[in-house]
Amino acid sequence: xxxxxxxxxxxxxxxxxxxxxxxxxxxxxxxxxxxxxxxxxxxxxxxxxxxxxxxxxxxxxxxxxxxxxxxxxxxxxxxxxxxxxxxxxxxxxxxxxxxxxxxxxxxxxxxxxxxxxxxxxxxxxxxxxxxxxxxxxxxxxxxxxxxxxxxxxxxxxxxxxxxxxxxxxxxxxxxxxxxxxxxxxxxxxxxxxxxxxxxxxx
Amino acid sequence: xxxxxxxxxxxxxxxxxxxxxxxxxxxxxxxxxxxxxxxxxxxxxxxxxxxxxxxxxxxxxxxxxxxxxxxxxxxxxxxxxxxxxxxxxxxxxxxxxxxxxxxxxxxxxxxxxxxxxxxxxxxxxxxxxxxxxxxxxxxxxxxxxxxxxxxxxxxxxxxxxxxxxxxxxxxxxxxxxxxxxxxxxxxxxxxxxxxxxxxxxx
DNA sequence: CTACCAACTTAACGATGTTAATTATGATAA
DNA sequence: TTATCATAATTAACATCGTTAAGTTGGTAG
Numbered sequence: 001x002x003x004x005x006x007x008x009x010x011x012x013x014x015x016x017x018x019x020x021x022x023x024x025x026x027x028x029x030x031x032x033x034x035x036x037x038x039x040x041x042x043x044x045x046x047x048x049x050x051x052x053x054x055x056x057x058x059x060x061x062x063x064x065x066x067x068x069x070x071x072x073x074x075x076x077x078x079x080x081x082x083x084x085x086x087x088x089x090x091x092x093x094x095x096x097x098x099x100x101x102x103x104x105x106x107x108x109x110x111x112x113x114x115x116x117x118x119x120x121x122x123x124x125x126x127x128x129x130x131x132x133x134x135x136x137x138x139x140x141x142x143x144x145x146x147x148x149x150x151x152x153x154x155x156x157x158x159x160x161x162x163x164x165x166x167x168x169x170x171x172x173x174x175x176x177x178x179x180x181x182x183x184x185x186x187x188x189x190x191x192x193x194x195x196x197x198x199x200x201x202x
Numbered sequence: 203x204x205x206x207x208x209x210x211x212x213x214x215x216x217x218x219x220x221x222x223x224x225x226x227x228x229x230x231x232x233x234x235x236x237x238x239x240x241x242x243x244x245x246x247x248x249x250x251x252x253x254x255x256x257x258x259x260x261x262x263x264x265x266x267x268x269x270x271x272x273x274x275x276x277x278x279x280x281x282x283x284x285x286x287x288x289x290x291x292x293x294x295x296x297x298x299x300x301x302x303x304x305x306x307x308x309x310x311x312x313x314x315x316x317x318x319x320x321x322x323x324x325x326x327x328x329x330x331x332x333x334x335x336x337x338x339x340x341x342x343x344x345x346x347x348x349x350x351x352x353x354x355x356x357x358x359x360x361x362x363x364x365x366x367x368x369x370x371x372x373x374x375x376x377x378x379x380x381x382x383x384x385x386x387x388x389x390x391x392x393x394x395x396x397x398x399x400x401x402x403x404x
Numbered sequence: 405c406t407a408c409c410a411a412c413t414t415a416a417c418g419a420t421g422t423t424a425a426t427t428a429t430g431a432t433a434a
Numbered sequence: 435t436t437a438t439c440a441t442a443a444t445t446a447a448c449a450t451c452g453t454t455a456a457g458t459t460g461g462t463a464g
Contacts, residue, residue, distance in 0.1 A: 035450085045412075046413050047452090048453080049412055049413075051452095056452075056453075112375075112378060113315070113374075158393040161384060161390055162390065166367070166371050166372075166398065167371070169370045169374065172374050173366065173370050176314060176316075182363060183357070183360045183363060188363055191360040191363075192363075192364040195365070195398060195400075196397060198400045198401035213442095237420065238422085239421090248445075249421090250443080253423085259422090407463090407464085408461105408464095410460090410461090410462100411459080411461100412457100414456085415456080416453100416456095417452105417453085419453105420450075420451070421448105422449090423447085424448100425445085425447095426443100426446090428441105429440105430440095430442095431438105432439085433437085434436085434437075
């Protein structure tokens, strides 16, 4: 029965090759160049072979989004772990969220800026145990700690969603309008975060 | 020589018909359904005829964006004119910006959420005298008034861009993730704006 | 050896934006 | 009135996209 297993391994291997190719294209050429045919060409199979391993393109994107969210989560966790107050941890986490989006614009776009029917975005972000869920929970938890400390009478979930919106705003706007005469990038990001968090102090 | 003028009028008329059809499709069926062929079908001409009146699809979108920005500008101006302090005017303006985006998601998406090569977005937004420029200038001016009053030592342009990012963030996130378990919409918007502007007070 | 089954490919469909070649229209000049 | 000729519009076509159906291959089991 080792043959069946070998087949299984081969099958899983090609599946991984497809995801690897998709990721490479996404990062090297951008999400606009990521097509079933470009993936097929890269793995040297016919385009339709991919459909034997994935239901459709959205399913491939779903996996790339999961990957992206995992990396973003890791970056945010790492950034937070260097800070020594709840407020600074939250601040560092948001900064890491933004930095990730700007460092990996194509990854950010496929996870937060495209409506991938039923498959990606919300479904992926919300699924119990998904990295998207972990990511949002991380921010919720850190915000909770800040609100505990400050004692501000605010609805935590509303504030959380507003913080997310503010952070997403600067990332998506910078990505969408790269030619706009923005002020110096780091200054802009710092200002964006400062203004976002000002209301939580005291 | 009246013939030449009549031709001119006919030409201009069909050009308007194309824009009208495009607008109708955008509003009735969404930006995903807006194609050269769907426009052609609506005006009962062949798809390629459109290219005799517009260089390409982007040029059509450019005009729809201009229209959208004009309406958004009007909504923001009107909202501001009801308020009696610089701060409240700025606040009402941002609220109108957000409300417009959520009321006209397809118009918002084509102007702020797609990168239309050289044609739309930034080019349109920046062009001297364009409505996009007027819109941004309106916010800059109102922010200026607020900063004058409060005397806060902040860089106006940085704060302006951050305010824009915050406002864009809530609009684009709500549009992109309609299925997320958001808190009640009005409450979320108010919280978003409150947190955004908190830093400007005192 | 043959029959089957899985893996894979080719062909094709219906979209998209866009270009080139072709036809129809309609005003003007002979 | 008819012939000419630019303009207006169309048809055909290309390259791209995601996706489905049908066909081909090759290895394994009976």
